[in-house]
Amino acid sequence: MGHSFKIVKPCPQTQARAGALSTSRGTLPTPLFLPVGSQGAVKTLTPEELKAIGVKMVLGNTYHLYLRPGIEIIEKLGGLHRFISWDGPILTDSGGYQVFSLASLRRVSEEGVSFRSHIDGSEHFFTPELVIQLQERLGGDIIMTLDECPPYSTDSGLVREAMERTHRWAERCQRCHRREGQALYGIVQGGVFPELRRESASVLSSLGFPGYAIGGLSLGEPKELTWAMLEETVACLPQDKPRYLMGVGSPEDLFEGVARGVDLFDSALPTRTARNGSLFTPLGRQDIQNARYKDWDEPIDPGCDCYTCHTFSVAYLHHLFKSKDLLAYRLATIHNLRFILKLMEQMRQAILEGSFITLKESFLADYQTTDEETRLAQKQRWLERFG
Amino acid sequence: MGHSFKIVKPCPQTQARAGALSTSRGTLPTPLFLPVGSQGAVKTLTPEELKAIGVKMVLGNTYHLYLRPGIEIIEKLGGLHRFISWDGPILTDSGGYQVFSLASLRRVSEEGVSFRSHIDGSEHFFTPELVIQLQERLGGDIIMTLDECPPYSTDSGLVREAMERTHRWAERCQRCHRREGQALYGIVQGGVFPELRRESASVLSSLGFPGYAIGGLSLGEPKELTWAMLEETVACLPQDKPRYLMGVGSPEDLFEGVARGVDLFDSALPTRTARNGSLFTPLGRQDIQNARYKDWDEPIDPGCDCYTCHTFSVAYLHHLFKSKDLLAYRLATIHNLRFILKLMEQMRQAILEGSFITLKESFLADYQTTDEETRLAQKQRWLERFG
Numbered sequence: 001m002g003h004s005f006k007i008v009k010p011c012p013q014t015q016a017r018a019g020a021l022s023t024s025r026g027t028l029p030t031p032l033f034l035p036v037g038s039q040g041a042v043k044t045l046t047p048e049e050l051k052a053i054g055v056k057m058v059l060g061n062t063y064h065l066y067l068r069p070g071i072e073i074i075e076k077l078g079g080l081h082r083f084i085s086w087d088g089p090i091l092t093d094s095g096g097y098q099v100f101s102l103a104s105l106r107r108v109s110e111e112g113v114s115f116r117s118h119i120d121g122s123e124h125f126f127t128p129e130l131v132i133q134l135q136e137r138l139g140g141d142i143i144m145t146l147d148e149c150p151p152y153s154t155d156s157g158l159v160r161e162a163m164e165r166t167h168r169w170a171e172r173c174q175r176c177h178r179r180e181g182q183a184l185y186g187i188v189q190g191g192v193f194p195e196l197r198r199e200s201a202s203v204l205s206s207l208g209f210p211g212y213a214i215g216g217l218s219l220g221e222p223k224e225l226t227w228a229m230l231e232e233t234v235a236c237l238p239q240d241k242p243r244y245l246m247g248v249g250s251p252e253d254l255f256e257g258v259a260r261g262v263d264l265f266d267s268a269l270p271t272r273t274a275r276n277g278s279l280f281t282p283l284g285r286q287d288i289q290n291a292r293y294k295d296w297d298e299p300i301d302p303g304c305d306c307y308t309c310h311t312f313s314v315a316y317l318h319h320l321f322k323s324k325d326l327l328a329y330r331l332a333t334i335h336n337l338r339f340i341l342k343l344m345e346q347m348r349q350a351i352l353e354g355s356f357i358t359l360k361e362s363f364l365a366d367y368q369t370t371d372e373e374t375r376l377a378q379k380q381r382w383l384e385r386f387g
Numbered sequence: 388m389g390h391s392f393k394i395v396k397p398c399p400q401t402q403a404r405a406g407a408l409s410t411s412r413g414t415l416p417t418p419l420f421l422p423v424g425s426q427g428a429v430k431t432l433t434p435e436e437l438k439a440i441g442v443k444m445v446l447g448n449t450y451h452l453y454l455r456p457g458i459e460i461i462e463k464l465g466g467l468h469r470f471i472s473w474d475g476p477i478l479t480d481s482g483g484y485q486v487f488s489l490a491s492l493r494r495v496s497e498e499g500v501s502f503r504s505h506i507d508g509s510e511h512f513f514t515p516e517l518v519i520q521l522q523e524r525l526g527g528d529i530i531m532t533l534d535e536c537p538p539y540s541t542d543s544g545l546v547r548e549a550m551e552r553t554h555r556w557a558e559r560c561q562r563c564h565r566r567e568g569q570a571l572y573g574i575v576q577g578g579v580f581p582e583l584r585r586e587s588a589s590v591l592s593s594l595g596f597p598g599y600a601i602g603g604l605s606l607g608e609p610k611e612l613t614w615a616m617l618e619e620t621v622a623c624l625p626q627d628k629p630r631y632l633m634g635v636g637s638p639e640d641l642f643e644g645v646a647r648g649v650d651l652f653d654s655a656l657p658t659r660t661a662r663n664g665s666l667f668t669p670l671g672r673q674d675i676q677n678a679r680y681k682d683w684d685e686p687i688d689p690g691c692d693c694y695t696c697h698t699f700s701v702a703y704l705h706h707l708f709k710s711k712d713l714l715a716y717r718l719a720t721i722h723n724l725r726f727i728l729k730l731m732e733q734m735r736q737a738i739l740e741g742s743f744i745t746l747k748e749s750f751l752a753d754y755q756t757t758d759e760e761t762r763l764a765q766k767q768r769w770l771e772r773f774g
């Protein structure tokens with residue numbers, strides 16, 4: 001079975017849609033969140049735990065895996081699925097973003113980009129053709145074109161230059177991609193310039209990819225700009241192809257992304273914040289290390305169906321974090337990921353039932369506040385409910 | 388059901404015995420290894436994983452839990468079993484060893500021992516009575532008397548003084564212990580002096596405890612002395628009560644302890660070495676970070692039935708350790724603990740079948756070598772078998 005995408009139901013009030021994304025390893029419900037397993041593991045978790053949490057597809061990263069352990073080792077071990085023991089679909093990012101954010105001494109030319117490894121300083125050269133070949137050898141089910149991803153900038157000349165090169169590289173990626181059963185997505189760039197975003201989406205659309213990633217957002221620009229650029233981009237992408245917003249993963253941002261017609265998301269945020277002791281609840285993020293949690297006998301989120309919430313009290317999690325026991329990071333990761341996965345399931349269900357807007361508003365009213373008064377009222381509700 | 392111990396079968400050639408230890412939470416096969424969960428968790432693992440590994444009883448530590456999170460919090464949360472979500476038996480150590488090894492500014496008097504916390508420098512005072520009360524509030528199934536555990540010393544006067552105080556403290560512990568369904572074990576001391584070891588074992592035996600711990604060994608003394616002192620001690624303990632050798636847990640030491648009549652062991656060694664990337668195999672410990680493992684497609688121990696060995700290759704473990712992914716420490720901990728638990732199961736089976744000596748000799752011939760020639764031959768066998 002190859003790659004295909006079907007819109008099951010659109011939301012009448014927003015751009016949101018409930019869909020079904022078919023890959024060579026099964027059909028996935030969208031909108032969908034992909035946890036980040038850049039280096040071949042979703043930090044702290046086993047494949048069995050990911051499945052129990054409801055994860056359908058994980059993200060691998062070409063830059064990381066190329067540097068360590070090396071593509072030839074993964075290939076020798078039977079490909080990325082077998083190496084990490086995950087038999088569900090995998091999406092690999094091309095590593096463009098990592099080359100432009102993690103690596104040092106970058107030199108970009110039309111041919112490709114040279115850089116030094118952030119691990120050992122060794123020199124490397126990525127071309128669009130090499131990055132496709134590496135992803136073919138990894139064997140992911142969805143792969144990405146090589147993009148030039150400049151940092152957040154207000155210099156439209158620089159952003160245009162990178163965008164146009166990204167388009168030429170996308171074409172080269174498309175020309176050399178051979179592997180059957182593997183879908184290659186193009187990546188839209190264009191920074192925070194509406195006309196560039198529209199141009200990038202249109203140019204890539206004309207190349208006819210089976211799906212489109214939206215890169216270069218959430219890089220530090222104001223949130224309103226993020227959503228404005230997302231809207232410009234989506235308006236120029238084909239309606240019937242999946243759209244993947246890269247690097248977005250907070251509960252509030254996922255709602256905004258889905259409302260604007262995004263089908264796929266990935267982000268390290270839920271797992272990274274978990275390891276920092278910041279746990280998602282319907283009433284906002286809670287810092288588990290706060291002294292007030294030291295003797296609470298409830299789960300961190302009484303409405304949650306995850307292993308952590310079913311098994312342990314807030315007091316125990318608080319203690320594990322204070323003791324720096326590695327189990328702490330794991331239990332928090334399970335909860336935060338499940339919170340996000342369940343939220344996506346609820347969004348999809350709401351789209352199917354025509355109540356997406358209602359869900360979004362009621363969730364965000366509880367979760368997200370901006371003024372101090374609301375924040376205090378929220379705190380009070382939290383204390384009344386669980387305190 | 389209260390505490391009782393039955394010898395199911397003694398080994399005809401050694402002091403080893405296969406037994407059954409009954410606690411208020413079920414009957415356990417002995418010899419048995421207890422993983423260390425000093426601070427309320429066996430580092431990195433959930434209760435479900437411990438059960439899957441074959442763990443029957445875990446160790447908690449009064450010193451650690453008293454300092455953090457505090458006994459009143461655990462009591463408020465319903466006791467240690469509920470706090471850590473472990474419904475099997477728990478043995479709590481009194482914390483005597485930790486006061487004498489981790490805490491600072493100790494002052495010992497007949498009344499008790501004052502010390503400063505290794506966490507925040509706060510001052511505390513442990514008496515035999517307090518330590519029993521704390522353990523009653525924690526609610527472990529087997530608890531320990533407060534002992535004075537001096538460092539390894541060749542000054543018999545000092546060691547005698549600590550030992551005699553340990554005996555008086557043991558009596559005070561026994562007098563004040565009230566909680567039903569909780570067995571209080573005495574702790575033998577006496578350093579590396581045969582006459583003190585015999586005296587300590589005899590004095591404690593005369594007090595009539597339901598079980599006896601052997602403390603103050605494996606503190607840096609030569610191994611021959613460890614085993615000689617163990618023999619002196621066991622010779623003066625009642626035959627029909629369980630014996631618990633504290634702080635011993637390497638595969639080779641477990642064989643030596645079992646051969647000398649020990650029924651219970653605990654040690655942080657299997658879990659600590661796992662987190663350092665040192666994995667047990669029938670051919671000795673292997674450093675998973677060694678470059679030769681980078682592309683091995685086999686489990687670290689092809690004969691092992693643990694989750695790690697069933698699921699992942701050596702190459703993947705090597706990669707996780709190199710990437711410092713927390714999953715690495717967890718998978719290694721699962722393997723090392725299962726290796727030890729399975730070894731104990733094999734020892735018990737061999738005692739039942741009258742083949743303990745054979746098992747010990749064949750295991751140690753592979754696992755433990757002292758001269759370089761044997762080590763090289765062993766390496767060769769390892770490479771032939773799995774290389």
